[in-house]
Each structure stands twice: as structure tokens, then as C-alpha cells.
Amino acid sequence: MPFENIKELVEEYKKIWSLNYALSLMSWDRETYMPPADASVRGEVTGVFSELIKEEYLKLNNLVQKYEGKENLSDEEKGFIRVLNREIKYYVKVPIEIIKELDKIISEALIVWRNAKNEGNFGKFKPYLEKIVDLERKIAEYLGYEKHPYNALLDLYEEGFTVDDGDRIFNILLPNLKDILNKVREKGYYPASHPLESVEYEIKDMEKVNREILKLLKMPEDSFRMDVSAHPFTIRISGSDVRITTRYEGKDFKETIYSVVHESGHAIYELLIDKSLEMTPLAQGASTGIHESQSRFWENIIGRSKEFIHLVFPILKNNLSFLKDYDEEELHKYVNTVRPSLTRVDADEVTYNFHIALRYEIEKKLLNEDIKVEELPEIWNDFMEKYLGIRPKNDGEGILQDIHWSQGSIGYFPTYTLGNVVAGMIYSSYKNLKDDISQGNFDNVKSWLREKICKYGATYSPKELLIRAFGKTYDPNDLLKYLREKYLSI
Amino acid sequence: MPFENIKELVEEYKKIWSLNYALSLMSWDRETYMPPADASVRGEVTGVFSELIKEEYLKLNNLVQKYEGKENLSDEEKGFIRVLNREIKYYVKVPIEIIKELDKIISEALIVWRNAKNEGNFGKFKPYLEKIVDLERKIAEYLGYEKHPYNALLDLYEEGFTVDDGDRIFNILLPNLKDILNKVREKGYYPASHPLESVEYEIKDMEKVNREILKLLKMPEDSFRMDVSAHPFTIRISGSDVRITTRYEGKDFKETIYSVVHESGHAIYELLIDKSLEMTPLAQGASTGIHESQSRFWENIIGRSKEFIHLVFPILKNNLSFLKDYDEEELHKYVNTVRPSLTRVDADEVTYNFHIALRYEIEKKLLNEDIKVEELPEIWNDFMEKYLGIRPKNDGEGILQDIHWSQGSIGYFPTYTLGNVVAGMIYSSYKNLKDDISQGNFDNVKSWLREKICKYGATYSPKELLIRAFGKTYDPNDLLKYLREKYLSI
Incomplete structure (x- = not known):
């Protein structure tokens, strides 16, 4: 068993994993077989799941600190803690108001972008993109980085890439x-x-x-x-x-x-x-x-x-x-x-x-x-x-x-x-x-x-x-x- | 808004509702499109969801007591509290050991039953059914009833039916x-x-x-x-x-x-x-x-x-x-x-x-x-x-x-x-x-x-x-x- 030394973390993480499992299935279903009238309910349910997942991450944030600097961990155990900390980081470092503001602007921007694209009219989308870039710059500051603010965002998708x-x-x-x-x-x-x-x-x-x-x-x-x-x-x-x-x-x-x-x-x-x-x-x-x-x-x-x-x-x-x-x-x-x-x-x-x-x-x-x-x-x-x-x-x-x-x-x-x-x-x-x-x-x-x-x-x-x-x-x-x-x- | 007086309950209940929403989708998918190799993982995830739902019910059990005996509630509000209490009852009254014992015997009994049915051999299934009936009798005692223990079980499916x-x-x-x-x-x-x-x-x-x-x-x-x-x-x-x-x-x-x-x-x-x-x-x-x-x-x-x-x-x-x-x-x-x-x-x-x-x-x-x-x-x-x-x-x-x-x-x-x-x-x-x-x-x-x-x-x-x-x-x-x-x- 590759996670002998962090059993408690493994057990607790199953909740997050299971919630994400269901989110993935809901997401697949939304794009394939979901009756269209359910779109808004599914959006609301997805929001509730995000809240539940965040709650679990915050609980794990306390637990994982017990293992900081612990020696003789296997590669898998070190990896578990490394990735978990990466996943927690966003929730802990970025204020909820920023995340909510970004969510709000994104839900509007998506519709505006689609219209602007069809009309070939960048002016329409410009104020939204400005707001998004502004928020992403703030997120980069909250996350922290060396040398260049872009590094904070690149790291979200490609760990350590600068x-x-x-x-x-x-x-x-x-x-x-x-x-x-x-x-x-x-x-x-x-x-x-x-x-x-x-x-x-x-x-x-x-x-x-x-x-x-x-x-x-x-x-x-x-x-x-x-x-x-x-x-x-x-x-x-x-x-x-x-x-x-x-x-x-x-x-x-x-x-x-x-x-x-x-x-x-x-x-x-x-x-x-x-x-x-x-x-x-x-x-x-x-x-x-x-x-x-x-x-x-x-x-x-x-x-x-x-x-x-x-x-x-x-x-x-x-x-x-x-x-x-x-x-x-x-x-x-x-x-x-x-x-x-x-x-x-x-x-x-x-x-x-x-x-x-x-x-x-x-x-x-x-x-x-x-x-x-x-x-x-x-x-x-x-x-x-x-x-x-x-x-x-x-x-x-x-x-x-x-x-x-x-x-x-x-x-x-x-x-x-x-x-x-x-x-x-x-x-x-x-x-x-x-x-x-x-x-x-x-x-x-x-x-x-x-x-x-x-x-x-x-x-x-x-x-x-x-x-x-x-x-x-x-x-x-x-x-x-x-x-x-x-x-x-x- | 038919739930004006119990907003807090309505808000909290959304978590349970959303978890059940996902459980329903997982259940539908299991019977229709799920690749068969995922059956055991899905079983485990379903178990984690049951735990999460139980946790939320126990939280709500404290909250709902604030509304006991409250007057001037609408029919919908009274109904909300009535059904919620019915849903909570099973978790609160039946000890977790009994539920786990029943879950365990059921998972075995299902396989035994299928074989016994194919062979037309009741003797094979008998000890399992005895155990199940015994546990159901205990559950009836924990749930409580008037006159006849069967009433406690009938009520689970048909409220008030005796x-x-x-x-x-x-x-x-x-x-x-x-x-x-x-x-x-x-x-x-x-x-x-x-x-x-x-x-x-x-x-x-x-x-x-x-x-x-x-x-x-x-x-x-x-x-x-x-x-x-x-x-x-x-x-x-x-x-x-x-x-x-x-x-x-x-x-x-x-x-x-x-x-x-x-x-x-x-x-x-x-x-x-x-x-x-x-x-x-x-x-x-x-x-x-x-x-x-x-x-x-x-x-x-x-x-x-x-x-x-x-x-x-x-x-x-x-x-x-x-x-x-x-x-x-x-x-x-x-x-x-x-x-x-x-x-x-x-x-x-x-x-x-x-x-x-x-x-x-x-x-x-x-x-x-x-x-x-x-x-x-x-x-x-x-x-x-x-x-x-x-x-x-x-x-x-x-x-x-x-x-x-x-x-x-x-x-x-x-x-x-x-x-x-x-x-x-x-x-x-x-x-x-x-x-x-x-x-x-x-x-x-x-x-x-x-x-x-x-x-x-x-x-x-x-x-x-x-x-x-x-x-x-x-x-x-x-x-x-x-x-x-x-x-x-x-």
C-alpha cells in the first residue's frame, strides 16, 4: 500500500474525490444526454458541489499541515501531499470575493464573446476582457510568483512552467x-x-x-x-x-x-x-x-x-x-x-x-x-x-x-x-x-x-x-x- | 415564496438535495451507459455519498428543532418539516451498527438469493432471510410503532399506513x-x-x-x-x-x-x-x-x-x-x-x-x-x-x-x-x-x-x-x- 504513512489524508480525500467523480459524470451527461430544460438546475447543483468541495479542502488544509517536513515518505506520499497542497492553494490564497467576481464576469463574458465573435466586433468584448485580465492579475498576486506574474497562472495548468x-x-x-x-x-x-x-x-x-x-x-x-x-x-x-x-x-x-x-x-x-x-x-x-x-x-x-x-x-x-x-x-x-x-x-x-x-x-x-x-x-x-x-x-x-x-x-x-x-x-x-x-x-x-x-x-x-x-x-x-x-x- | 418562514432550512437542505441529485444520475448511468469495469468504484463513491448525506441530515436535525411547534406556517412549510423529520428519523433512531450489519448481509444475500432462485433451493437463502427479518424487527423497534411492529416498516414506504x-x-x-x-x-x-x-x-x-x-x-x-x-x-x-x-x-x-x-x-x-x-x-x-x-x-x-x-x-x-x-x-x-x-x-x-x-x-x-x-x-x-x-x-x-x-x-x-x-x-x-x-x-x-x-x-x-x-x-x-x-x- 503506497500511502501507508498518510492513511488519514487518503481517507479524508475520498470525499473530495467522490464529489469530483459525480461532478465529472454530471458534466459528461450535460454534454451528451441531459434533457435541455435541466440546464439551470444542473448549474445550481454544480455550484453547491463547488461549495462542498471547498469545505472539504479547508478541512484537509488543517490535516495536511501535520505532514509538512515529515521524512521517509514514499514518492507517492510526497506526490499526494504536493498535489493536494496545489489544489488547496487556490482556495486558501485567493479571496472568495475575487473568485465570485470572476465567476460573475465569466458568465456574462461568455455570451458577449459569442455575439462579438459572430459580429467580428472586438469593441464589444473589450471591456469584459479588460476586467478578466485585471482579475487574473490580482489572482496572480494572491497566488504569488517569482519574476513574472504570468508564472503564477502558467503554474495552474503546468506545474513549474515559467x-x-x-x-x-x-x-x-x-x-x-x-x-x-x-x-x-x-x-x-x-x-x-x-x-x-x-x-x-x-x-x-x-x-x-x-x-x-x-x-x-x-x-x-x-x-x-x-x-x-x-x-x-x-x-x-x-x-x-x-x-x-x-x-x-x-x-x-x-x-x-x-x-x-x-x-x-x-x-x-x-x-x-x-x-x-x-x-x-x-x-x-x-x-x-x-x-x-x-x-x-x-x-x-x-x-x-x-x-x-x-x-x-x-x-x-x-x-x-x-x-x-x-x-x-x-x-x-x-x-x-x-x-x-x-x-x-x-x-x-x-x-x-x-x-x-x-x-x-x-x-x-x-x-x-x-x-x-x-x-x-x-x-x-x-x-x-x-x-x-x-x-x-x-x-x-x-x-x-x-x-x-x-x-x-x-x-x-x-x-x-x-x-x-x-x-x-x-x-x-x-x-x-x-x-x-x-x-x-x-x-x-x-x-x-x-x-x-x-x-x-x-x-x-x-x-x-x-x-x-x-x-x-x-x-x-x-x-x-x-x-x-x-x-x-x- | 412558499417557504418564507424556514429560509434557513431551505438553504441547508439544498446540499442534501444536490447530493441526491448526483446519486440519482449515478444510479441512472449505472443501469444505462456506465462501462461495467467501474461498478466497484461507483459502489464505493455511493457509500461516500451516503456518509455525506447522513452528516448533512445530522446537522439539519439540530436546525429543524428550532421550528418545532412554530405557528402560522404554510402547508408547504409544515410539509417541509414533516418530510424532513421523516428522512432524518431513520438516521437518528437506528444505530449505525444495525444499518451497517444490514448493508453487509444484503450485499451477500443478493448473490445467494439469485443462485437459490435459479436452483429453486429455498434452504440456501433461508439463513440470510432469517437474519434480514431479525434485523428488520430490530429496526422496527428502534423506529417505534403502535400496535404492530410491521407498522414501523410500512410507514417507511407509505406514511401512516398500518x-x-x-x-x-x-x-x-x-x-x-x-x-x-x-x-x-x-x-x-x-x-x-x-x-x-x-x-x-x-x-x-x-x-x-x-x-x-x-x-x-x-x-x-x-x-x-x-x-x-x-x-x-x-x-x-x-x-x-x-x-x-x-x-x-x-x-x-x-x-x-x-x-x-x-x-x-x-x-x-x-x-x-x-x-x-x-x-x-x-x-x-x-x-x-x-x-x-x-x-x-x-x-x-x-x-x-x-x-x-x-x-x-x-x-x-x-x-x-x-x-x-x-x-x-x-x-x-x-x-x-x-x-x-x-x-x-x-x-x-x-x-x-x-x-x-x-x-x-x-x-x-x-x-x-x-x-x-x-x-x-x-x-x-x-x-x-x-x-x-x-x-x-x-x-x-x-x-x-x-x-x-x-x-x-x-x-x-x-x-x-x-x-x-x-x-x-x-x-x-x-x-x-x-x-x-x-x-x-x-x-x-x-x-x-x-x-x-x-x-x-x-x-x-x-x-x-x-x-x-x-x-x-x-x-x-x-x-x-x-x-x-x-x-x-x-
Whole structure:
């Protein structure tokens, strides 16, 4: 029993864990099967649960202090206390009035943002974003930080990740990605548009394709399921109940397929966390970035590889009659099309991190008051033009495209790039990957990931986990090597 | 605002209500979509929730005493305090060791019962039932009662219902039902078996039929849904989220249809409870028996009427090709077949209450130690022979057929008969019922039920509710009149 010395904490934490378990199920249900009239009641119930969870954290805050500085604890015990203290910190350090003010502005901002986006009118959203940034700056002060206020917020999503790390990573990525992008474009390999993008499909056919892909990935039927929702997501109810969703937009069949592979990557992480950590704060991913590394590894590095396309090609041919004139090579080309676009979520592997670099710079400078909210559209559009050679025609397809800021999520965006970076490190370190994919030996892939990363859950901080797995922290050079190999050998 | 004088209670109760809301969703999910590997974790989480709910009840126990004897409370406020005290009572009066002992024996008994039933071997289950009866007797002592220990248990399901009520009801029902049954059988109208019982159907066809029946019943799409589970049930998540399930056994199409109508009856009750009672202990049915009256009224009195058959006949004809040689009259006859059977759940309207009378007598005498557990098979088989003229060949089709006792539910069975009795009272009091059914005017039916019964939730005790609605408590003569009209006019 890995928690021998902190039994009392483990027992008490089960209450928080159980409340969160129910919250996860309520959240999954809200996006899948809940009758719509119940939305407001469910909102109220969720609020009551937040209060109950906060009460339990405050009780645990007293209990956990008994263990401060205690020696001879196992790695799991130290991890338990570390993560618990991180979870408590927000409740203890940030005054309830600030949290309530943020909750209030967010609930309004979300609606205003949606309208502003549709109208392409940043002015409408500006006062809300100003208020949110202001509150996030205050939260950063309450949480405390070294060097840069942004560090306090980055740490919420990626423990120990700082502006120094971010600057180092993006300073390496940007010029190199620009170089790769230029070379890819010079070859003229990818067309400006592709006929498959607009071909409509029958939802029941795509359903069947997705189910077969889940079988190919050996997703476990007894502890995993897939449903449909407006936006794809993965949710862990427990380590023996992990659920993903996808959506069927009716055209461009690759979208739903890659959402399934992406979310399956998140799900596999949760499923591979060691069962001995269940009902503890360690029964979750090490960080948002490490989680994203799993989904991106499965989606991009495995899912868009020649070997994987070879495996899924018969499934696609069998179910989608409109593919009758296409061969494997054309399909591989299609799902890997490199093409600068205005929208982050549509971006390919080469251009994706430009979108993140832009958001990272903006968040960093906003927190430090180096720039003002009113300057954002100009900064945004100039960056897009400089790096991708395209300029948004309105704020709806520019600065307003993402929901994150309207939800008060500042510090989240960089974890997408960390996901890509760590996926590159996995690729670099995994010797027989191509063989394992070719043979559809995804149990091998899972074993590899489990031993290196997944089984530990949140036992170690992400940096410590990376050092244990790869002997180094976030290294963007592996990602660049992967991209050069894949896209410059065409 | 109907709870002006007890705001503090209302606020505190929201925690219990929210925890129960999540428990309901977890329970629904367990029977419908939960990946099976999560069963044990969900069991553990449910246990943690029970502890949390108990803690909140104990807090409320102190608070509610402030309001004892307070004057000028509204009916809703009085009802709130009455029901809350009923909910608290079990936690306060029954020692935790007894509850834990019962939980433990139940978890074992359930498995033993299932095996014993399959083997038709009562001896195997006997020691468990003895232990359960013994614990239930103790619980009755802790809860307290007048006259008869069974009264303490009956009150858990049907507030204020006693052995005096039960004896009175069954003493009227038994000879009269026997008389009706004899006369029906003398006519020889119903065949000993019917070819439709063994006709297999396609699940997708029945799905469609059931969906059309839900439309016919005007079930609200924004606050209601239907899924599939091993055993049909209704669950209220909230007043704006009520869910039913059905099952598809593949043959005898009437089974799934009438389970849908039955569960819809339960659901309609929950949906019609006044929204001002939401998040209070009044947002539930008045009792188990009153709840059952709604499901039985919809299933039997509406659903098996000539007028309803006329409405569903085109739906059935359109979707079930095997009905091509049948007419409405034959269908009506088929779904109303009276035929003594060994199994309660297969029983028709005329014979059903014999099955309950038997269980009522057994429970009553067990509680009072008038009979011993070891005598039950003989008592059972003799009763079946005397009243229905058939004798079980083994205990699996006799004394072991129901799950209830293995779950520690003693005192529940009589509420099935109360449901039939109250449904009869509704039939007797509702003047234009046949017209409303003929015209498919189920909004009228719902309005009638809402005003008489449903809107009050648990504001009034079942007896008070019945007196308000019908000027009398449980009166079996209305049910007998209904059965005579329906079955003796053939």
C-alpha cells in the first residue's frame, strides 16, 4: 500500500474525490444526454458541489499541515501531499470575493464573446476582457510568483512552467518553423484546396468507421465509451470509466476521425494511470501539457503516419464510397496538408505552434502590463501577416476566435505547444514506433507510454517526470527534427 | 415564496438535495451507459455519498428543532418539516451498527438469493432471510410503532399506513377478487395461451413504436428521456429531468409497450410536481403507493382501455408486420388476458392483488413472529393453490421469485396494491376519462392528475392527500367496481 504513512489524508480525500467523480459524470451527461430544460438546475447543483468541495479542502488544509517536513515518505506520499497542497492553494490564497467576481464576469463574458465573435466586433468584448485580465492579475498576486506574474497562472495548468521556459521554447520554435514552412511551401506539394474537404458523408457510415478505429486502437470496452457532443472532449469519471465524445459535422470526414484519435490519446493516458493511485489526487495526468502530449502523439505522430493510414485505409474504403478513386498516398497527403490558416483549430502540425506563440506573447505582455487590451487586434493581425502571410479580415476570425479568455483561462494556451513538444520527445525516444504502428501493435505502444509516463499519474511534477523519462525537460528540438523528417523529405 | 418562514432550512437542505441529485444520475448511468469495469468504484463513491448525506441530515436535525411547534406556517412549510423529520428519523433512531450489519448481509444475500432462485433451493437463502427479518424487527423497534411492529416498516414506504388499513383492504379485496376471477374463468373468454406471446420482433421496430407512444402521451422532449436497461425503471434527477427505461426481450411485444406506459406514469407524476417545491424534500411523490397509483392508472386503466388500443392500433399496424391478421378487438383482448400465473410480475389486473395479499400476510406474521422463515414455502404454495388454483413446482417460481426481501425491503409490497386501489379511486372520480382518452387529450388527463394529486408533491401525507382529492382514504371498492365493469361485461 503506497500511502501507508498518510492513511488519514487518503481517507479524508475520498470525499473530495467522490464529489469530483459525480461532478465529472454530471458534466459528461450535460454534454451528451441531459434533457435541455435541466440546464439551470444542473448549474445550481454544480455550484453547491463547488461549495462542498471547498469545505472539504479547508478541512484537509488543517490535516495536511501535520505532514509538512515529515521524512521517509514514499514518492507517492510526497506526490499526494504536493498535489493536494496545489489544489488547496487556490482556495486558501485567493479571496472568495475575487473568485465570485470572476465567476460573475465569466458568465456574462461568455455570451458577449459569442455575439462579438459572430459580429467580428472586438469593441464589444473589450471591456469584459479588460476586467478578466485585471482579475487574473490580482489572482496572480494572491497566488504569488517569482519574476513574472504570468508564472503564477502558467503554474495552474503546468506545474513549474515559467516564462523563462516559454521564451526559450518559442525562441527556438519560431525561426525553425518559419524555415520549415517556407521550404514546404516552395515545393508546392499541397494544393490550395482539396475536393475531399467538401464531400458530405452519412453519419451512420462515419459512426461505423470510428467504432472500427477504436477497435484498431484496442480501446477497452469494459472501461471506455464514446458518445456524441457539440464539441469533442475526454472525461475521466474514474480510472475504470473514461469517456470520449466526437461530433459529426456531415462533411470533411477526417475531422471526426482525428478527433476520435486525439481524444482516445487523452483517454489512454487516464486508463493507464496505476490503479493503486485511484481515489487520490495522483489519479490524474501530470499536467495539462503532458496530457496534451498524449493526445497529440496519438493524433499526429501515430494517426497521421503512413503506417497508420495503411491500417485504416481498408476501413475507410469499406465504409466511405466517395473514397473509391483515392489511394493510400493521396489520403496520407490529404490528412497532412500544410497550409497557413487563420484558425488555430484548423491548423496543421507545421503552422499550429505559430498560433500558440502569438497567444503566449499576448498573455505574457498583458499580465505584465506591457500591452493594453485595446491593442490586441492590431498585434494579432500583424503577427499573422508576419509569420503566416495571411491577415484576418475581421476580429471574428482573428483575436476573437477562441473561447478560452472569455472563460478566464489565461495560461492555458502554451500547454498546447508543450503537448506538441513532448510528443516530439516521445517520438525521438521511442525506437520501434514505426514497426509497432505497422503491425497495429498498439498494446506495445501503450506499454511504452505507461512505463515512461502514464502509470505515475501526478506522482511527479511534469518537469521531474520528463527528466525521469527522457533525461531532460521540454526540448523543442525533437519536435523540429520530427517535422523536418516528415515534411522536408517529401 | 412558499417557504418564507424556514429560509434557513431551505438553504441547508439544498446540499442534501444536490447530493441526491448526483446519486440519482449515478444510479441512472449505472443501469444505462456506465462501462461495467467501474461498478466497484461507483459502489464505493455511493457509500461516500451516503456518509455525506447522513452528516448533512445530522446537522439539519439540530436546525429543524428550532421550528418545532412554530405557528402560522404554510402547508408547504409544515410539509417541509414533516418530510424532513421523516428522512432524518431513520438516521437518528437506528444505530449505525444495525444499518451497517444490514448493508453487509444484503450485499451477500443478493448473490445467494439469485443462485437459490435459479436452483429453486429455498434452504440456501433461508439463513440470510432469517437474519434480514431479525434485523428488520430490530429496526422496527428502534423506529417505534403502535400496535404492530410491521407498522414501523410500512410507514417507511407509505406514511401512516398500518396493519389495520392493510387488513381492512385485503379483507374486502380477497373474496371479491376471487368472485370476479371465478366468473371470468367460467366465461372461458381468454385462451390458455396466445400465439402473439411467442412472436419475435425486431428491436428497431419496437423502438419506433415506443417513441410514437411517448409522442401520443405527449411526454415533454425537453425534460424527459427514455433509454434501455436490464429492468425498466423511472428516475427523477430533477423536476426538469425525469428519465425512464425500458427493455427489449425480443418477443411478446406488449411487455415493452406496457413497461413504457407504466414508467411514463411514474415520470408524469414527477414532472407535474409544482416547480416551486424544487430542491426541497417536497419535490417527490407523496408515497410509494401514491406513486404506483399513477403508473398503474396510466398502464392499466388508460393503457389497456378500448379507447387507448384504438389510438395505438395504427402505430402497431404500421410497424409490426406480424399483426397484419389481428384487429383492435383481438388486441384489446390479448393485452387484458386474465389468467392465474405463478409469477407476480406476469399477473393481470384481476389476479395481481392475490400475489400482494400473500406477501403482506407473510411479512406481517414474520414481523410479529407468528410464523417462522422455514415455514414460508409451504405457506406460499398453499395460498397459491387456494386462491389461484396453481401450485409452484419449486421455490424458484414460488417463494424465491422476488428480489425485494434479499434487498431488505420489507413493507414495500403492499404499496403495489395501494397503487391499484388508488388508481381505482381516480377512475371512479374522473368523469370524462373515456372521452379524454378517445380524443388523445392527454394534456387534459395530466391537468386533472396535477390538480388532484401531482402538484402537491409530498406536501401532504398520502392519507391527507387522498381525503383532499377524494374525500376518503384507500377504498378498494372503487377498484372492484372498475374490475367488475371491465371484466364481467365481456
